[in-house]
Amino acid sequence: MNWRKTTQPLMPATTAEKQPPAAGTYDMYPFARLGAGKVHNGYASLAKWMTGRNVILIDGYIGNDWEYIAGSLQRELEAAGVAVTVVCTSTLMKPAGDIEALVAPFLGEKGTVWGRKASITLADLFDTEKLRNIQPAAEGITLVIGVGxxxxxxxxxxxxxxxxxxxxxxxxxxxxxxxxxxxxxDDNQETYKRFYFVDWVLLNAHKQQILSRIDVIADGQWKDQLAWATHAAISEGLQYLSQNAFRVRPWFEAGAWGGDWMKEKIPGLNKEEVNYAWSFEMIVPENGLVFESDGHLLEIAFDWLMMKHAKDVLGQDEQRFGIDFPIRFDFLDTFDGGNLSIQCHPRVQYIREQFGETITQDETYYMLDCKPGAKVYLGFQENIDPAAFRQALEDSVATNTAIDIEQYVRVFNAHKHDFFLIPNGTVHSSGKDNLVLEISATPYIFTFKMYDWVRLDLNGKPRPINIDHAFNNLDFSRKGAKVEEELISKQQVIDKGEGWQLVHAPTHAEHFYDVHRMEFAKNITVDTNGKCHVLMLVEGESVVVETANGFRQRYSYAETFAVPAAAGSYKIINEGGGTAKVVKAFVK
Incomplete structure (x- = not known):
């Protein structure tokens, strides 16, 4: 049985399996070095670490093959002459029906995309008596293994x-x-919905609760081997990143409107995939950080960094956002693809009341690349009639027929480095032949589609249309001349010196983040001013980032990286000819 369904390869387990990228070449597997002797590989080495102990609690994230992991450790321990007793946590949970009843209030209606963030705990899914009554074996090692x-x-x-x-x-x-x-x-949409609104919420809170008790951190993404390190070694690495800079491991997905820009520009992506619609450049609820030692790689979820060093990372904004990283970067690729759906995102009160989120999906489109004639749909026509617009949308769904969307929604030519502003409630879409760098608040699944060009998804099914949600949130005052005034950023130089200038790309008043573009021939020095900076090289081959702490790292074209507030200041050095341009997003 195939244990993973994707065209994407597994991350290499060792650096021997991955070629170091040349300057200017996008790296799919960025890592930070821990130093020698820190990352260990294989079940045998972990079994050796376990030897001599009476009980080991092997907790972790959902999706691990606990039976396979338990069997592998048991074989290694028994080969070393150690008797093993295995207790699987799946046998300690409440009956499946009871759990279904517990989580049901957070899942919304079946067939819908959204639920509500769970307010229960992981312990609520377990039988308290069974948890309390585990008796370790008198001899050998008892392994209590599984989530919880x-x-x-x-x-x-x-x-x-x-x-x-x-x-x-x-x-x-x-x-x-x-x-x-x-x-x-269940079908994948329902399973993912429960992951997002229930399982991940419970597991992240559980991880934070047991953080101080964890001795070893392991990576379960490879079937036949396990990479692991002591918590102390990982903590050392996280401490270093929190003072300097980091890049998460990106990943990529196909979609109904996806294009070919990333397929052509990013080495290592499977060229046989039908297209690439999204990249998770830095959507940190779904990204990880990779560490290296002695050629071994180990990935952990990004939230480890925030749970330990939110203050170092966010600086003065930690009080506002806690351990939630507020800004995301991702790509929307429509090169030789299709238009995104005509859509909007929820207003702040709506996302809080309906879905349990604290901040909403306020977005911007930074145009990293465009073909001639590329378009962006943004705001309403001056003469918009909301009732007529809704009727046209509903008729389109009912009869599966196309409509002339430009009767209702404005359309603009798109060019490299244009910056379109999409505060919540704004009707918008990217047309085909764009590579959009989406700079946004972190929430990322709350898209209310109104019109999807009468097309099918990659599975041959219509994508869900959410006209009711959209009309509960649309701002019909964003129309006509107001669109140019408020939703197309008026970029201007706000500082300059010999060989460099700083361009402000103002965001909307409702955006909590702002954007600068640093343009320089040789180098530029930047102060964090107590803020975390999320950055991308949007023009040029590659740059080197140096911090005051001696950190030095290359970042290539289209790679996203972040400099934590605690770094204080940093220098960006242009490695190529011409002018380097680096976009910087930060909380206002």
Missing amino acids: AALTGLDAPVVYIDLPKNELQYRMRARTANNLGKQAW
């Missing part, structure tokens, strides 16, 4: 096995990973 192992009352070392979110979803599609405590299989 640390919920037992046992005083024992904790091994935490993480799993990247993209790999979890590939396993979900292969039906080798299901929701917590769920025995029946």
Whole structure:
């Protein structure tokens, strides 16, 4: 049975399997070095670490193959002459029907895309008596293994096995990973919805709760091997990143409107994939950080960094956002593809009341690349009649016929480095032949589609249309001349010196983040001013970032990276000829 369903390769387990990228070449697998002797590989080495202990709690993220992991460790331990007793946490959970009833209030209606962030805890899914009554074997090692192992009352070392979110979803599609405590299989949309609104919420809170008890952190993305490091070694690496700079591991998805820009520009992407619609450049609820030691790679979820160093990363904004990283960067690729749906995003009060989010999906489109004639749809025509617009949309759904969307929605030519502003409630879409750098608040699944060009998704089905949600949020005052005035950024030089200038690309008043573009021939020095900066080289071959702490790292064209507030100041050095241009987003 295939245990993952995707065209994308597994991340290499070692640097020997990956070629170091040349300057100017996008790196799909960026990593930070931990130093020698920090990352260990294989079940045998972890079994050796376990030897001599009476009980080990092996907790971790959903999607791990706990039976396979337990069997692998048991074989290694028994080969070393150690008797092993295995207790699987799946046997300690409440009945599946009870769990279904517990999570149902957070899942919305079946067939809909959204639920509401869960307010229960992981412990609520378990049978308290069963957790309390585990009796370790008198001899050898007892392994309590699976999600929630640390919920037992046992005083024992904790091994935490993480799993990247993209790999979890590939396993979900292969039906080798299901929701917590769920025995029946649902369709992928329902399974993902429960991951997002229930399972991930519970597991992230659980991880934070047991953080100080964890002794070993492991990466479960490879089937036949396990990379692991001590919590102390990982903590050292996270501390270093929180003072300097970091890049998360990106991942990529096809879609109904996807294009070919990323396929052509990013080495390592599977060229046989039908298209690439999205890249998760830095959508941190789904990205990880990769560490290296002695050629071994190990990935952990980004939230480890925030749980330990939110203040260092966000500086003065930590009080506002806590451990939630507020800004995301991603690509929308429509080169030789199609138009995105005509859509909008929820207003702040709506997303809080309906979905339990604290901030909403305020977006911008920074045009990284465009073909001649590329368009962006933004705002309404001056003569918009909301009732007539709604009727046209509903008729289109009912009869499966196209409409002339430009009767209702304005359309603009798009050029490289244009900057379009999409505060919540704004009707918008990217047309074909754009590579959009979407700079946004972190929420990323709350898109209310109104019109999808009468097309089918990659599975041959219509994508959900959300006219009711959209009309509860649309701002019909964003129309006519007001669109140019408020929604197309008026970029201007606000500072300059010899060989450099700083361009302000103002965002809308409702955006909590702002954007600068630094343009320089040789180098530029930047102060964080107590803010985290999220950056991308949007023109040029490659740059080197140096911090005051001695950190030095190359970043190539179209790569996203961040400099935490605690770095204080940093220098960006242009490695190529001509002018380098680096976009910088930060909380206002």
